Amino acid sequence: MKNRWFLNNTRKFQRFLILLIIILTLTILQPRIFPTIGNFKSILLAVSIYGVMICGAIYPILLGGIDLSVGAVAALSGACTVMSIVNGNYSDFSVIKGVLLGLIAGALVGLMHGIVITSFKVPPFLITLASMNIVYGITQLLTNSLVISCLKPLSFTFIGGGRVLGIPVPIYIYAFMTFISYLVLNKTVFGRSIYCVGGNPVASELSGISSKKVTIASYIFSGFTAAIAGIILASMNQQAIAKAAQGYENDVLTAIVVGGTSLMGGEGSMGGAVFGTLLVGLLNNGLRLMGVPSIYHTVVKGTIIIIAVAFDVYSRSKNR
Numbered sequence: 001m002k003n004r005w006f007l008n009n010t011r012k013f014q015r016f017l018i019l020l021i022i023i024l025t026l027t028i029l030q031p032r033i034f035p036t037i038g039n040f041k042s043i044l045l046a047v048s049i050y051g052v053m054i055c056g057a058i059y060p061i062l063l064g065g066i067d068l069s070v071g072a073v074a075a076l077s078g079a080c081t082v083m084s085i086v087n088g089n090y091s092d093f094s095v096i097k098g099v100l101l102g103l104i105a106g107a108l109v110g111l112m113h114g115i116v117i118t119s120f121k122v123p124p125f126l127i128t129l130a131s132m133n134i135v136y137g138i139t140q141l142l143t144n145s146l147v148i149s150c151l152k153p154l155s156f157t158f159i160g161g162g163r164v165l166g167i168p169v170p171i172y173i174y175a176f177m178t179f180i181s182y183l184v185l186n187k188t189v190f191g192r193s194i195y196c197v198g199g200n201p202v203a204s205e206l207s208g209i210s211s212k213k214v215t216i217a218s219y220i221f222s223g224f225t226a227a228i229a230g231i232i233l234a235s236m237n238q239q240a241i242a243k244a245a246q247g248y249e250n251d252v253l254t255a256i257v258v259g260g261t262s263l264m265g266g267e268g269s270m271g272g273a274v275f276g277t278l279l280v281g282l283l284n285n286g287l288r289l290m291g292v293p294s295i296y297h298t299v300v301k302g303t304i305i306i307i308a309v310a311f312d313v314y315s316r317s318k319n320r
Helices: 002-012 014-029 037-062 070-087 092-120 124-143 154-161 169-187 189-199 201-206 211-237 248-258 270-289 294-319
Strands: none
Touching: 014 270, 037 070, 037 169, 037 189, 037 211, 037 248, 037 270, 070 092, 070 124, 070 211, 070 248, 092 124, 092 154, 092 211, 154 169, 154 211, 169 189, 169 211, 169 270, 189 201, 189 211, 201 211, 248 270, 248 294, 270 294
């Protein structure tokens, strides 16, 4: 009985225990640098960018799809925002217009994904991979492959560089978007529809759920959150560049899969996604503090994805 109680509680808190073990390990390896308030703030600030992306990118994966274009969409939205501000002589109104333009650009890319996937039955992996390259190309054309600086106004730089009560604003935005995504997935009809369509699309259609509408809405939200992340990143760097968020899709996918969201669809949660986000953030920070070359970071993340997917497929086959 005691062993069973111990195992049940271990499974219940296993994500927390994993994070705790990693924190303790990095503390032992880097005792002077890692366990500091400043470093933990840096970790949260770093994860806030792709954390915001995850808040929307998890929706297509819950449907059994994927969105590989989040990094490209972030770069596009950041470029649209910065160029609007520069062309508007750095006025506060140009900031509002630029942010709206960036958000609309991201939502439109998501809308295009949803329509192509549902109307032409193109595999999500293929269309989002192709659009990733297209969107990066469009962003390069918009910026003329140049770095466009935007050091003002304060209403723009505050988005990515401001602090409230000593905590960076991007962390607040990430927390807010996580809360919104959690409410949508767990407390709304739309959220339940996502799980139904991802779990069994045929049964969902028979139940009166429009998988087409759910899919389109999910990809729009994925593009929208990627756009928010792109605007935060542009504000944080105070510049726009075509390849600004290149590679972020790897962190997004790693965090979502490691957090327990199945690539087969129908299983996953925002709680798991938050765990995956923090895990990736701790790994990135730890590898960087230990001086591990950046090229090996992708090797580690790729290995984690393979292990997580293999475990997911194995678990599903055992449950059948």
